[in-house]
Amino acid sequence: MPYARRSSYGRRSSYGRRSTAGRWRLLLAVLLALVAGVPAAGGTASAATLPSYLTLEASYGAGTVTGGWERVERYLDTTTGFRTEGFPPDGRGDQDGKRVTYFGGVARPYSGRFLLYSAPGWNTGAKTTPVLLVHGANDNADRAWANPGEAGGYGCGAASCPSTGLMQYLSGRGHRVFAVGFAHKQGDNLMQAQIVGDAVAAIKAKLGVTKVDLVGWSKGEMSTRAYVSSLKPSWGRAYAGDVRRLITVGGPNGGYDYPYAHGWAHDFSIWPECGGTVNAPSPHSHMTCYGLYTAHPEFSMTPSGGYDNYPGQRQMLARWDGTYGVDSSAQDWYTTYYGGQGYYTAGTGIQAAIDAGSLITPLHNAGVPASVTTYLLAGGSPDVLGIFNENRGPSDGVVFIASALDTTGIPTVGGTATVAGANHLELGWNSSAATQIAAWLS
Structure with a gap:
């Protein structure tokens, strides 16, 4: 044991043996901690416990x-x-x-x-x-x-x-x-x-x-x-x-305000009567597809008809019309963004959705x-x-x-x-x- 110390009496002391063993254990713990990514002091990952509510x-x-x-x-x-x-x-x-x-x-x-x-x-x-x-x-x-x-x-x-x-x-x-x-x-x-x-x-x-x-x-x-x-x-x-x-x-x-700025194109991917199946919220409460005017509150951006299936989307809304305007080439663009009854759609507009919990x-x-x-x-x-x-x-x-x-x-x-x-x-x-x-x- 090259690192053992000798006592003043010329013998390797038991204290030295215990100290050396302790050093080696500590060094091994440090090396294992570095490899495993856990702190040397305080034990291994098993010593850390989940919070009581998990x-x-x-x-x-x-x-x-x-x-x-x-x-x-x-x-x-x-x-x-x-x-x-x-x-x-x-x-x-x-x-x-x-x-x-x-x-x-x-x-x-x-x-x-x-x-x-x-x-x-x-x-x-x-x-x-x-x-x-x-x-x-x-x-x-x-x-x-x-x-x-x-x-x-x-x-x-x-x-x-x-x-x-x-x-x-x-x-x-x-x-x-x-x-x-x-x-x-x-x-x-x-x-x-x-x-x-x-x-x-x-x-x-x-x-x-x-x-x-x-x-x-x-x-x-x-x-x-x-x-x-x-x-x-x-x-x-x-x-x-x-x-x-x-x-x-x-x-x-x-x-972002994408659903309201491009509502007509956005809705075609959502509204079932138009063939839509995408899991996303609509800026409208009503829409006409192939001559049929229907309501789908379950797809509404804001709580409607007892449904509120898209709170996470509503929480991301902010108005960008003051910076980039609104897509005025889209059908019912004004009522989609600002609210009201359009030719084919109806909705409450982006500000109502923002007020509901952005x-x-x-x-x-x-x-x-x-x-x-x-x-x-x-x-x-x-x-x-x-x-x-x-x-x-x-x-x-x-x-x-x-x-x-x-x-x-x-x-x-x-x-x-x-x-x-x-x-x-x-x-x-x-x-x-x-x-x-x-x-x-x-």
């Missing part, structure tokens, strides 16, 4: 998980206040594919339940701070981050979709990657912000870390930003101080903590296939660049960038976007 209900691993993920877990937040949100009765907003399995065979889950996806290398990646990916509206963690082509051609914003996404890109570069899956595809962003906090808490318990990086894409920007800003329901928990960096990707930081101004007023370095990424190519693209000003086809890069209420801006060749749906897998996100995380 329950791990189920875990799916090899043989049951697709898309390149290593595992998917379902958690329940037992906090009073969560509820089962409204779903369109025709099923277009239901969970589908593997998500039904992960949610225990339930297509319309309770919003206090969520999925936590773990990528390969979640516990071995060399990067110190883990990353939580937060998807957008009418989406899921599989398609958004791991398999952009899951929904087939055009589902990724292009005619041909890749088979891997940002998850594989980051995981392959040493990041410990996780993703959240929400119970409702168009859910209340304040409830989903609480879920983001829950997912962060679960990651902290797994790895023994104190900070997590957040990447919020599109509507996912709303819940990630609301979490760190402590914008919450009356029953909710405030920000726990556990986010290092926030990256918004095509996020409506300044809000979160843009509250988020600006709440402010992101200065301790959270924030990065903003925009797409610059308005060429999303299959939709009428936003054409009133520079955009990614859905969100104006000026909105995606709006830093109001963000005191610590680490950087902003525009990927000129990416539209709104391509931002999740475009190589230039992935490179920029990885650079900001590093």
Whole structure:
């Protein structure tokens, strides 16, 4: 034992032997902590426990998980206040594919339940701070981050979709990657912000870390930003101080008004009598299709007829008519945007929807903590296939660049960038976007 000390009597002391063994145990603990990404003091990840209000209900691993993920877990937040949100009765907003399995065979889950996806290398990646990916509206963690082509051609914003996404890109570069899956595809962003906090808490318990990086894409920007800003329901928990960096990707930081500015084209993809099946809200309460004038309150942007199935979309609204005007070439453009009865449609207009609960101004007023370095990424190519693209000003086809890069209420801006060749749906897998996100995380 070359490091054992001799006593003043010329013998190796038992104290020296115990001290040396202790040193070796401490060194081994430090090395294991560096490899596993857990602190040497305070024990391993198993010593960190979930908050009392979180329950791990189920875990799916090899043989049951697709898309390149290593595992998917379902958690329940037992906090009073969560509820089962409204779903369109025709099923277009239901969970589908593997998500039904992960949610225990339930297509319309309770919003206090969520999925936590773990990528390969979640516990071995060399990067110190883990990353939580937060998807957008009418989406899921599989398609958004791991398999952009899951929904087939055009589902990724292009005619041909890749088979891997940002998850594989980051995981392959040493990041410990996780993703959240929400119970409702168009859910209340304040409830989903609480879920983001829950997912962060679960990651902290797994790895023994104190900070997590957040990447919020599109509507996912709303819940990630609301979490760190402590914008919450009356029953909710405030920000726990556990986010290092926030990256918004095509996020409506300044809000958006696309459904009202292009309502006629937008409605054809929604209204059943016109052949629409898309899970998105309508700016109208009534519309004429093939000579038939019908009402569909279940697709309304604002609460109507006992339905409120799209609160998360309403919360993203802000008026841009003062900056870029309104699409005056669209049928019923004036009444669509400002409210009233048009030739073929009727609605209450964007301001009524904003007044019913937009979160843009509250988020600006709440402010992101200065301790959270924030990065903003925009797409610059308005060429999303299959939709009428936003054409009133520079955009990614859905969100104006000026909105995606709006830093109001963000005191610590680490950087902003525009990927000129990416539209709104391509931002999740475009190589230039992935490179920029990885650079900001590093």
